[in-house]
Amino acid sequence: MTREGRGPAELVLAATVARRHYLQGRSKVEIADELNVSRFKVARLLDFARDSGMVRIEIVADGEVDLDRSARLQEAYSLRHSVVVDGAALDPHALAVHLGDATARLLREVLTRDDVLGLPWARTIDIMSHALTGLPPVDVVQMTGAMEIPGVDSSAVDIVRRAARLTGGSSSIFHAPLMTDDVVTASTLRRDGKVARGLAEARRITHAVMGIGAWADGLSTVYDAATPAERREALEFGVVGETGGRCFDAEGRLVDPPLADRIVTIGADELRAIPEVIGVVSGRPKAAAVAAAVRGGLVNALVVDTEHADALLDLAD
Template sequence: MTLTPTEHVLLARVARHYYLEDRSKSDIADELGISRFRVARLLDTARREGVVSIRIESPTGYDTELSMRLQQMFGLAHAVVVTAEDDEPDTLRALLGRVTAEVLHGVVTRDDVLGLAWARSLRGIAHEGAKPLAPCPVVQLTGALSGPDGSDVLDLVRRVAKASNGVPHVFYAPLVAPDAASARSLRRQPEVMRAAALAEQVTVAVVGVGAWEPELSTIYDMVDPVARRRTGELGAIGEISGALIDRDGNALEAPLTRRIIGVTGDQLRHVDTVISVAYGPAKAPALLAALRGGLVNGVVTHAGLARALLDVAAEAGLDEAGVRSGRVR
């Protein structure tokens, strides 16, 4: 479109009033003695002719474009992708834990029951300076594994509850028992039974994601070679804070399953909001399986894993509708 100098000036004047001075179309029309509809057409022309350009910048530390792509592809209520200059696991774990705390601050209400599973990536949720959550019960969803700093899921549950004036519900048991008989005995302990009953009432849960490969799952690394091999042969692609899953996100029944003390895949599917915290591009197939199987409907991750997740979804031939259908069964 060829514009006269007068039209260029008019476009610029209308655009300045509207975009920079935040004036209404009606006010602009009154001042310039033209109709409101002409103002609207002039604004459209200003965009089309490049007089006005709009650029959306991501806040520092976040990749909003990738976040929106994950939301759209997987139908997620919560998807936050962070940018990280350092991809070292310890750095990512601390960063993702802090961001997850911010997400929970905006999600959890006093009417919720918050469940926290064991995962190294969750330790940073209760970092110093974190905003307190709405006071609500905080439930331990899995047995414990201690981190290098001595922290474990019991410590995490207690700190989150204390900071929010909520009530912690913890139990003393390992995440993986030596054998199925020991696990059965542990599950009969009163505090474990109370926590298991409360787990059925959880409305918001936070879990970690592990791939069934060396150094990509603490559970994989801690169990004996026979259990690793047998679980892999039965189709395990990953674990969601101890809940073993196959490539389609189905709960996997394996001898190792009977040794794990914690929330199951079937239980996670009935929780309103399940936020997964994951790092490392190699975990993309496991995270995709969790999404397809409806175990999680929220993701906090970093750009490297987000891109890998979109890539493996494309390689699997999944479009938006196909992936989104997996959450509700």
């Protein structure tokens, strides 16, 4: 809607209505009475003022959080929570710390003492776990085994114990790798009493924080640890990403390629049953995988950087 063909009196009236409504907080009915026009005309003038660019509504950033992107992302993907942080000037480690701090702040808002927090092994989760101060005394449950990654010296057990120590709650842990060397070892571990009981604790989880990997080189620790044959087999199963060692396709459906038989992680039913799963991700390359995880309901909240948020918004258009 443009301003062409409208006389100055109507333009001034539109500006007056917009000023009284947006700056002075008057209701449409109040403005109609004050200006002796119908409330329907007030509504039309407000629409014209917005659509023509006479009025520009801007949501400004609040320190570290980009509120406008956060709101648009939440609406575009019907997320329970969405937090977008500016990471443009940060190196990868600093950005991970930034995302971890933002995730910890979100958890401080949403967790109550009746909740149970689930944490898998992931590099982003390891960094975030150091920031979990000020939370209620929630129990913390280990969701997966651990991977050995150069430069990362924390196991899944370390992450859960650290988080529980900071929250003051109890920790549920088990000692196992995320990926074993063969199927027999993984099967044996899953039947082990301590591991089986630990994995069963996932049924208690009300909130989980997960990293999300895309099925490509350097974008998933599981992909990087898989053999070339396993990677190809996973692609044949339609795998586009993984979270907590569980693979999913482009619609966010959990799938079990042969590789899944040597992974120690929570069950598919337990993962789907978690009421709130917060995905923590950065950068553009993982956007398609994250969008799939959201579509499939594997993740229903996000903490991301502006670059990743823009990529997700592009996919939503």
